[in-house]
Amino acid sequence: MERSEFAPGDYVRHPRQPDWGLGQVQSALGNRVTVMFEHAGKVLIDTDVVALERADDEDAP
Template sequence: MQELNSFLEPGMLVTHPDKPEWGVGQVQSNIDGRITVNFREEGKIVIDGSRIGLIPVYNEN
């Protein structure tokens, strides 16, 4: 899964596939597969990119 998240860069918007209630989050950093995301409804979370494939949000309405 780490390869799936390797393209994520700070500023990109994502959602967590298992936690839709967290809302859209903004990537803060992506270092060695550890992705820090600031989710609107949950706050700052560090994601293990080898276990969770975050879903990019390209057009937020």
């Protein structure tokens, strides 16, 4: 399996779902990234379909 651009612990936002809030990467294998979002819970993201945005440092808890 190829490496992901994300690693567990990274903070991200979903560009098309801003109401989901800040998300923390739980696991990342290739283009499959599992993220725990503040307001949406755990979501599996295909990064070939959704370009997750890294959260700014000041956003991270």
